[in-house]
Structures are given as C-alpha cells and as structure tokens.
Amino acid sequence: MGKASKKKRLKTSTPPQEISDNNISTGILSKPFLHIFFIITLGILIYSNTFKAPFVFDDISMYIVENPAIKDFKYFLDASRLDETSVDKGFREQFKNRIVAHLTLAINYKLHGLNVIGYHIFNLAVHIINALLVYYLVSLTFKAHFFKDRRPAAFSDAQYRGMFALFCSLLFVSHPLQTQAVTYISQRLASLAALFYLFSLVLYIKSRLSESGGRRYGYYLLSILAAVSAVKTKEISFTLPLVITIYELMFLESSTKKKLFYLIPFYLVIVLIPLSLIRTDSYSFESIISSMGQKSKDPDAIPRLAYLFTQFRVIVTYIRLFFIPVDQNLDYDFPVYSSFLTPEVFLSFLFLFLIFTSGACLFYCSRYTYNAKRYGYRLISFGIFYFFITLSTESSIIPLRDVIFEHRVYLPSAGLIIAVAASVFVITGSDKNKTTEKAMTAVLLLIILAFSVAAYARNSVWKEQIALWGDTAKKSPLKARPHYNLGVAYAEKKQFEDAVKEYLMAIQIDPNYYLAHNNLGFIYDKQSKLEDAVKHYAIAIKIKPDFAEAHNGFGLAYEKQSRFEEAVKEFSEAIGIKPDYHEAHYNLGNVYAKQGRTGEAVKEYLEAVRIKPDYTKAYNNLGVVYSKDGRFDEAIEAFRNASRFQPDDFSLHYNLGKLYIMSSRFDEAITEYLAGIKLKPDFAELYNDLGVSYLKKGQAEKASDAFKTALKLNPDFAEAVRNLEGINR
Known part of the structure; x- marks a missing residue:
C-alpha cells in the first residue's frame, strides 16, 4: 500500500471531464453494432417498396426471362453449349466474362423461377453488404499506418471515427443514385461486382495490418479470390489493382520491394483472366472490355474520341446527380459530342481537371503539411482518385452503345462519399467547436433523410x-x-x-x-x-x-389468310435464323396440322416442348393431333403434360376426359370431368360428357343428373337432350 502511494502519477493533457447524460447517450450511439443496425434498417426501409417491381428492359430480353443460359446449369459446366442456342455471339462472350453474376441469376431462377421477389431480396442484400463494406473500409483506414500515432483531433477518438464511417455508409445506402443498380434486377452485375471489389480491398487492408503471419496470408489469399470473383462478375473490376496501389501508397507503409510483392499478384489476376478467354477466332481484349455494355461493333458505333469527349459531360452529370439527385432517368437522351472545343465539352473537361488536380494538390499537401488537416486532405485525395479510377472503364475511349447509365456510378460513388464526408468532418473537427459539430451533424442527418425519401420515391416509379x-x-x-x-x-x-x-x-x-x-x-x-400487319412485318x-420474330409474324398473317405454303416458308425462315425459337416451331406445327401433314406437325410440336418444356399450348395441340391419328395413349400423355404445367386449364381436363372415354377408361374420365367442372362449373359440355361416363358405368341416376345440369346451363344442347331421352325410354 505504502509503495503504491509513492508511484509517480502520469500527467494528463486535459482535466477529468464530467460525464453527462449527453455523453452517455452519444457513447451508446457510437457502438458499431448500433451503426450496423441503422445501416441495415435504413436500407430495408428505403427499398421496401421494390420487392414486387417487375422485370424490365434487359431483365427480359437479355439476362433473365429470355435467357436460356440461366435456366440450365449445364451451360455453366460447358459454356460452349450456348453455341447450340440462338443466343448471339456477343452474349456468349459476356456470359463467359461475367459467369459469377449469371450464376447468381441461375440460382435465383432455380429457387424462384420468374417470381421477382427472390431476385429483389438478393439485390437488396448485396446493396446493404456494400454499405457495410464502405463502413468497414473507412473504419479500417483509420487504423492504417498513415494514421497510427499521428491522428489529429478530428479523427483521434473512436466515437468521431465511428460517426465518420457511419455517415459514409448511410450516404451510400440511402443515395437515390444507387436505385438503378439495386431495383433494376439485372444491374446486380454492377452491385455484385462492387461487393467483390470492396471486399477484396478490405481484405487486402486487413492483410497488410495483421501482425499474425497466418492471418495476414489468409486475408491476402481471400483478397485475391474476391478480386477474381469481381473480375468474373463485371469488367469494371479491372481497375482494382490500381485502386489497391493508390491505397498502398497513401495509407500503408513498407519497403518498395514489399509493396511490389503484395501488388504484383493482383495485376497478374487482371492480365491472366482476360488472356484465358482470348481465342483468335472470336475474342480480343477490347471485346472483353466492351462487353461491359451493349457492344458497339455495328456501323453506328460511336467513334472513340467522340465517346471520350461525351464522357466529360457524362461524368459532370454523374457529379451533379450525386449532389442534386433530381430528374433521374432510366434511359437518358444524351447528345454525343464529336469536338473537344464544343463549349459543353471543354468546360466539363476543365471542371473535371480542376477536381483531379485538387486531389493531386491535396495529396501533396498531406505529405508536406504537419497539422491536423493533412489527414483530411489525404482522405479527400483518395476519394477523388478512387472516383476517377473506378469510373474509367466505362467512361474512357472504349465506346459502349449507351453513353450514360446511372448504375455505372454505383461503385465510384463510394469515393465521392468519402471525399465529401472527409471535407465536412475536417471542417467541423478542426476547431472542436461543439456547436459547429452539432450543426453539421444535423445537416448531414437531414441530407440522409432527404436522400432516403428521394430514393423511396424513385423506387416507387419502378413498381x-x-x-x-x-x-x-x-x-x-x-x-x-x-x-x-x-x-x-x-x-x-x-x-x-x-x-x-x-x-x-x-x-x-x-x-x-x-x-x-x-x-x-x-x-x-x-x-x-x-x-x-403484313406492311409492318415487311x-x-x-x-x-435476319429478324426471326418478324418472319414468325409474317407467317401468322399468312396462316390467317389460309396461305399455308407461304406461312410454312416464313416459319421455316424464322427457325433457320433462330433454331430454338419455340413459338415458330409451334406455329409451323399448327400449319402442318391444318394441311393434314400430321407427322411433320408432331415433329414440330415435340421440338417446341423440347426447347420449352412447360409449353402447354404445344402439348395440347400435340394431344389433339395424336387423338385424331388414333394414338390415344400418346395423346393422353401429351394432355397430362399440359395439365401438369397448367392445372387450372379446364379444357385440358375436358380433352383428357374425352380420350379416357374413347379408351373405355371411364373412372379416369369421371375424375377429369369433375376436375374440369370445379374450374368451369358453367360449361355444359363437361356435364354432358360426365353423364356419358356415368352411363357407360351403368350409373343411370348420376348420368341423368349430369344431363339435366347440362340442359339447365344450355337448354338448346341437342346432344344432352338425346342422352337424357335415351335414359328415360
């Protein structure tokens, strides 16, 4: 006791502070688990009105509804089998390049079919995880070597750093500009690539900051795997090694040799994966990059320089939408500029050059300024460089068909958020003025609230x-x-x-x-x-x-005019262009059936159901052709298949019942007619044929009741009258 009292007391830089209720509540609010709760809750609330938003645009024509690649896992085991389908060459290239994203769509299709809810839940989960990764990225950055033991007042305490990370994450999850990448289902390619991208960056930082050798290499290998997944999700991930390099130079410390040791494998990933896809007959590095959007190899492709000049204006538009997210649009009518000296282009370039130069100057200042602001300068500089680097793959000299889409700024927006948040927190944290801090916190909360309301409203348009x-x-x-x-x-x-x-x-x-x-x-x-109709098809x-759908339409018009040979020619033309065009096979089968060419009709119907196994119309007509040919067992099987996929179609039960009567299978006929009556109780023919089935079984009383019901529904039903009179005689 005595010895302890002689110990020299350490001096503190500030006197003990009184613990107020306000301090306690602020401390509770600074807990990471509460931050995570806020982020998840806000994300769910903002996107709660999107779960039934329908498939739109590329969801239908390219990625989900009409995409055979996600409907059978065999294509993931052997992508070359897509060559057997009518999927165009550009999509086949894209499928191989983005196989991770397509695999998630295939899993969704396996679990949910074409029910949109499961797809939206997945997209929202990805978005929320990305917001959490932004939170973790910012939190980890404050533990990086650059901040170690040199933190300024603004970033010195855990509460302040936690609130900084929270605001970055809340801005990311709530920003209306993110809605297209989340609510537009097929644009999970952008959000999922962002997930692997951010995850790889976070794991890399964890690896570099880990003191344990085992953990360090474990995190590093996981970071490489995440990078591979990012590249195989969307080509925007090609910039990941450059972002990691910038981060390494700005925030981490080690020898040049060690930095190269960590960085080179990431550059190898970016080089080797595209090279593994290149085939002399169909691939080039540019084709891989340009598969990021609709390919632009047609005669109307935008020239490279025109695309670049236009992107100066596009990037300014993205920045405007970031700060003022009004007049958002799924499909912008954006002009293409062919001259750098066009005022809009030149001024946009100067504006972007000023921002980029500001980032470089702030980086320089952060190296040679030794006050509290240097740390904020470094964060702002990183955010600016990150924004331009991540945007470069889609806003450079490789032209995509569409010059602007909001989902393209999903990943880059994280950089803008960090830069803006760092600016605000540096300003409010420099003087430690509590009034200023509270005022700026209130303003940020109001901005997040406004963004949340705007995002919810924007999502309502997608419903x-x-x-x-x-x-x-x-x-x-x-x-x-x-x-x-x-x-x-x-x-x-x-x-x-x-x-x-x-x-x-x-x-x-x-x-x-x-x-x-x-x-x-x-x-x-x-x-x-x-x-x-014929005029517009022509x-x-x-x-x-080579537009198969127009040839198919032409054939339908000819069929209605009983010009069967011309219809056959058009349907055959459609099939020649698009071999797995199930509707054309079905329509050709119908024409053959009308011509009495039953063998050829059967062949086309079978091909239609092979391509589309749940094609009930083809099964039904196949059953009709079989029954006319006296092939009752095969007809029954065809109608059963149709009924299996469409059990609420009374006509299928009616047709099955007729076949069972012809086959003297009266119990099964009765079962089918009763099922049909449940679905359509006002259809007199069902009751008449039910009566016939009962009569064949010797159940005259039940037969009489069925015939009477048929006549009640249709008093002029001559066949039912005869059947009832036959019983009464």
Whole structure:
C-alpha cells in the first residue's frame, strides 16, 4: 500500500471531464453494432417498396426471362453449349466474362423461377453488404499506418471515427443514385461486382495490418479470390489493382520491394483472366472490355474520341446527380459530342481537371503539411482518385452503345462519399467547436433523410412498367427506345391503342426501329388488320433481314389468310435464323396440322416442348393431333403434360376426359370431368360428357343428373337432350 502511494502519477493533457447524460447517450450511439443496425434498417426501409417491381428492359430480353443460359446449369459446366442456342455471339462472350453474376441469376431462377421477389431480396442484400463494406473500409483506414500515432483531433477518438464511417455508409445506402443498380434486377452485375471489389480491398487492408503471419496470408489469399470473383462478375473490376496501389501508397507503409510483392499478384489476376478467354477466332481484349455494355461493333458505333469527349459531360452529370439527385432517368437522351472545343465539352473537361488536380494538390499537401488537416486532405485525395479510377472503364475511349447509365456510378460513388464526408468532418473537427459539430451533424442527418425519401420515391416509379417507361418517355421525349418500351408495357396490359400510339412515336423518331414495326404488325394482326400487319412485318424484315420474330409474324398473317405454303416458308425462315425459337416451331406445327401433314406437325410440336418444356399450348395441340391419328395413349400423355404445367386449364381436363372415354377408361374420365367442372362449373359440355361416363358405368341416376345440369346451363344442347331421352325410354 505504502509503495503504491509513492508511484509517480502520469500527467494528463486535459482535466477529468464530467460525464453527462449527453455523453452517455452519444457513447451508446457510437457502438458499431448500433451503426450496423441503422445501416441495415435504413436500407430495408428505403427499398421496401421494390420487392414486387417487375422485370424490365434487359431483365427480359437479355439476362433473365429470355435467357436460356440461366435456366440450365449445364451451360455453366460447358459454356460452349450456348453455341447450340440462338443466343448471339456477343452474349456468349459476356456470359463467359461475367459467369459469377449469371450464376447468381441461375440460382435465383432455380429457387424462384420468374417470381421477382427472390431476385429483389438478393439485390437488396448485396446493396446493404456494400454499405457495410464502405463502413468497414473507412473504419479500417483509420487504423492504417498513415494514421497510427499521428491522428489529429478530428479523427483521434473512436466515437468521431465511428460517426465518420457511419455517415459514409448511410450516404451510400440511402443515395437515390444507387436505385438503378439495386431495383433494376439485372444491374446486380454492377452491385455484385462492387461487393467483390470492396471486399477484396478490405481484405487486402486487413492483410497488410495483421501482425499474425497466418492471418495476414489468409486475408491476402481471400483478397485475391474476391478480386477474381469481381473480375468474373463485371469488367469494371479491372481497375482494382490500381485502386489497391493508390491505397498502398497513401495509407500503408513498407519497403518498395514489399509493396511490389503484395501488388504484383493482383495485376497478374487482371492480365491472366482476360488472356484465358482470348481465342483468335472470336475474342480480343477490347471485346472483353466492351462487353461491359451493349457492344458497339455495328456501323453506328460511336467513334472513340467522340465517346471520350461525351464522357466529360457524362461524368459532370454523374457529379451533379450525386449532389442534386433530381430528374433521374432510366434511359437518358444524351447528345454525343464529336469536338473537344464544343463549349459543353471543354468546360466539363476543365471542371473535371480542376477536381483531379485538387486531389493531386491535396495529396501533396498531406505529405508536406504537419497539422491536423493533412489527414483530411489525404482522405479527400483518395476519394477523388478512387472516383476517377473506378469510373474509367466505362467512361474512357472504349465506346459502349449507351453513353450514360446511372448504375455505372454505383461503385465510384463510394469515393465521392468519402471525399465529401472527409471535407465536412475536417471542417467541423478542426476547431472542436461543439456547436459547429452539432450543426453539421444535423445537416448531414437531414441530407440522409432527404436522400432516403428521394430514393423511396424513385423506387416507387419502378413498381410498374407503364409508370417507369412513362416517366422515361416524359424525360426523353425525342428518344425512340423509351416510347417503344412504353408501347410494350401498354401491350402487355392489352391497352393496344396506347401501345400503337407509342410504337408510331418511336417510328416517327427513328424510322428504322424494326422492333417497333414488328410489334405494330403483331397488334394489327390481333386486330385482324392483316394488310397493315403484313406492311409492318415487311418493313421490319427489310431493315433487319435476319429478324426471326418478324418472319414468325409474317407467317401468322399468312396462316390467317389460309396461305399455308407461304406461312410454312416464313416459319421455316424464322427457325433457320433462330433454331430454338419455340413459338415458330409451334406455329409451323399448327400449319402442318391444318394441311393434314400430321407427322411433320408432331415433329414440330415435340421440338417446341423440347426447347420449352412447360409449353402447354404445344402439348395440347400435340394431344389433339395424336387423338385424331388414333394414338390415344400418346395423346393422353401429351394432355397430362399440359395439365401438369397448367392445372387450372379446364379444357385440358375436358380433352383428357374425352380420350379416357374413347379408351373405355371411364373412372379416369369421371375424375377429369369433375376436375374440369370445379374450374368451369358453367360449361355444359363437361356435364354432358360426365353423364356419358356415368352411363357407360351403368350409373343411370348420376348420368341423368349430369344431363339435366347440362340442359339447365344450355337448354338448346341437342346432344344432352338425346342422352337424357335415351335414359328415360
């Protein structure tokens, strides 16, 4: 006791502080588990209105609904089998390059089919994980060598660092600019690539900061694996080694030799994976990069320099949307600039050059300034460099068909968030003025609240296709594609007049829009305006001779005119272009059946159901052809298959019942008729045939009741009258 009292007391730099209720509550709010809770809760609330948002745009035509690659895992075991399908060459390249993303879609399809809820849950989970990774990235950065034992007042205590990381994460999860990468299902390619990208960066930092050799190498190997997964998800990940290098130079300390030892494997990953995909007959490095979007190898491809000049304006638009997220648009009508001296291009370049130069100057200042602000300068500089580097793959000299999409700024936005948050926290943390801190905290909370409300409102537009494409067409009135897609949305709702109006608008803007011509032909065919239908199908084929859907439409129009040979020619043409076009096989089978060519009809129906195993119409018509041919057992099997996929179709039970009567299988006939009656109790023919089945079994009383019910539903049903009279005689 005495010895202890003689120990020299350490002096503290500040006197003991009184613990107030405010300090206690702030301490609780600074707990990481509460931060995680806030991030997850906010993410779920913002996206709670998206779970039933339908498939749109590329979800339908490329990635999910019409994508055979995700509907059978055999393509993941051997991607070359896609060559047997009608999937175009560009998509086959993309499938191999982005196989991780496609695998997640395949798993979704296996578990949920075309139920959108499971897809949206996955996308939201990815987004929330990304927000947590941003939180962890910022938190880890404060433990990096650059901050060690030299932290300024603004970043010295855990509470302040935790709140900084929290605000970065909340800004990321709530920003309206992120909605396209989350709610637009197929743009999980961007968000999932971001997940592996950020995860790889975080693991790399963990590895470099670990003191244990085993953990260090474990984290490092996991970082490499995450990098491989990122590259195999989307090509935006090619910039990862450069970002890791920038981070290494800015925040981590070691010898040059050691830095190279850690960095070289990441560059090898980026080089070796593309090289492994290159084949002299079909691949090049540029083709791999350009598969990031719709490929631009057609005659209308944007020249490289024009694309680069346009991207100066695009990046400024991204920055504007980051700070003022209004007038968001799924499909921007963005001008392409061909001259650097165009005022919009030149001024945009100067603005971006100023930002980039500011980042470089701040980095320089952080090296040679020895006050508290140097640490904030370093964070701001990193955020700026990160933004430009991660955006470079899609905003440089490799032209993509679409010059701007909001989901392209999903990964880069993390850099802007860090830069902006660092600026705010440096300003408020420099003087330790509590009033200023509280005021800025309140402002940041209001911004997060405003962003959350705006993101929720933006998501509400995605809930229904007509609303989404109506919003897009309103904001891009002179662009054909939004009007075309709005027409598709109207057509799906059977609002054909509105659909025709939008298709005509699309054609007025772009007379060569063959898809709009084809869809007009389809609607006119439905409305029995065959002359108009044929006219638009012909225009579509003239513009794009290898357009299988237009040949199929032409065939349907000819079939309605009983011009069967011409119909056969068009359906065959469609199949020649697109061998796995199940509808064309089905339609060709129908024409053969009408011509009495039953063998050929059967062949086409079987091919249709091979391609699309749940194609009930083909099974039904196959059953009809078999029954007319007296092949009752095969007909029964065909109708059973149809009923298995569409059990609520009463006509299938009706047809099965008839076949069972013909086969003297009366108990099974009764079962089918009773099932049909449950589905359509007002169909007199079901009761009449049920009565026949009972009569064949000698159950006259039940037969009489069935015939009477048939006559109650249809008093003029002559066959039921005869059957009932036969019992009474």
